[in-house]
Amino acid sequence: MTEDGRVTGVHHRGGEVSASLVVDATGPRRVLTDPLGLFEERRADRVVGKEYVVEGDHEVDSMLFRLDHDDAPGGYAWTFPAGDGVYKAGVCWFGDAHERRAGDEDRTIDDYVRQWVEGDPRWESGPVRAVHAGDAVVNNSVNERATDGLVAVGDAVSSINPLLGEGIRPGMESAEMAADVAIEALDAGDTTRERLAASERRWNDRKGPYWKLHRAFAGLLYDFDADQQDRFVRRMGSLSPATAERFQRYDLTLRDVVGLYPFKPGDLRKVPAVVRHL
Numbered sequence: 001m002t003e004d005g006r007v008t009g010v011h012h013r014g015g016e017v018s019a020s021l022v023v024d025a026t027g028p029r030r031v032l033t034d035p036l037g038l039f040e041e042r043r044a045d046r047v048v049g050k051e052y053v054v055e056g057d058h059e060v061d062s063m064l065f066r067l068d069h070d071d072a073p074g075g076y077a078w079t080f081p082a083g084d085g086v087y088k089a090g091v092c093w094f095g096d097a098h099e100r101r102a103g104d105e106d107r108t109i110d111d112y113v114r115q116w117v118e119g120d121p122r123w124e125s126g127p128v129r130a131v132h133a134g135d136a137v138v139n140n141s142v143n144e145r146a147t148d149g150l151v152a153v154g155d156a157v158s159s160i161n162p163l164l165g166e167g168i169r170p171g172m173e174s175a176e177m178a179a180d181v182a183i184e185a186l187d188a189g190d191t192t193r194e195r196l197a198a199s200e201r202r203w204n205d206r207k208g209p210y211w212k213l214h215r216a217f218a219g220l221l222y223d224f225d226a227d228q229q230d231r232f233v234r235r236m237g238s239l240s241p242a243t244a245e246r247f248q249r250y251d252l253t254l255r256d257v258v259g260l261y262p263f264k265p266g267d268l269r270k271v272p273a274v275v276r277h278l
């Protein structure tokens with residue numbers, strides 16, 4: 001619901017609710033940020049993912065990723081133990097890279113998840129207990145996060161990490177930043193964009209530079225050929241524990257990225273697409 005360009009509440013199936021402040025936390029559906037024009041989808045990429053919760057022994061005691069276009073064209077496959085005799089295994093891919101790397105293959109994402117579950121002797125392919133699926137709309141995350149009467153958090157405004165697709169931790173961080181600002185705005189009786197935009201500035205200052213770099217790198221990583229994937233994984237494997245720990249915190253500098261990058265002369269043609277994200 002809006003009045004003179006200001007968000008004043010929401011309609012729902014049973015009626016409507018008025019509010020001095022509305023929070024859009026509807027994830028990739030972006031139920032409010034999209035019609036309000038806060039999020040520019042034109043420059044974003046769509047990631048789709050599907051994961052099975054499988055019963056069976058699992059030899060690996062950590063999270064394992066596989067970069068291989070045979071298992072996950074234009075993305076990656078993952079698996080990790082999820083309790084006693086249960087594990088999760090899934091596949092995700094980035095729209096643009098998937099189109100280039102899957103070629104004309106007419107296989108569904110389920111075909112790839114099944115192949116991943118059944119194709120490795122380190123885990124047993126038992127009954128599937130549950131299936132999780134979803135999508136994400138990924139850009140460099142430097143988006144408008146507030147307007148008069150509304151703040152947006154999580155994937156409603158693409159807070160997901162654009163390199164690895166981890167979305168829960170950044171979504172909660174974005175919510176924390178927005179909550180601090182929202183509480184002060186409500187106390188002051190002023191929920192205009194001018195006041196609420198502090199949460200947007202906080203996100204853009206703290207996360208923006210990293211997420212921009214990661215978005216640019218993701219465009220390259222998921223389009224690597226098989227030889228580049230191997231070289232990249234070997235370089236990741238030889239990182240010092242301190243750098244690996246920084247990587248886990250997403251504290252990755254341009255220098256780190258250049259050091260990890262398995263360069264090929266043909267990559268020069270990708271420069272304009274990369275620069276677009278910076």
Ligand SMILES: Cc1cc2nc3c(=O)[nH]c(=O)nc-3n(C[C@H](O)[C@H](O)[C@H](O)COP(=O)(O)OP(=O)(O)OC[C@H]3O[C@@H](n4cnc5c(N)ncnc54)[C@H](O)[C@@H]3O)c2cc1C
Nearest residue numbers: 026027029031049050051133134135154155166167168171
């Ligand atoms: C298969 C898969 C595996 C993933 N694995 C991981 C992982 O291991 N770790 C990780 O960090 N991230 C993972 N992610 C990403 C992560 O799920 C998302 O980034 C994260 O859930 C985003 O949180 P959110 O609260 O912004 O949105 P969501 O979790 O999408 O929540 C949005 C909520 O809004 C509700 N909603 C939508 N429309 C409306 C409406 N019109 N009215 C009312 N409610 C509505 C939805 O039902 C939903 O409950 C995975 C994603 C997928 C698809």
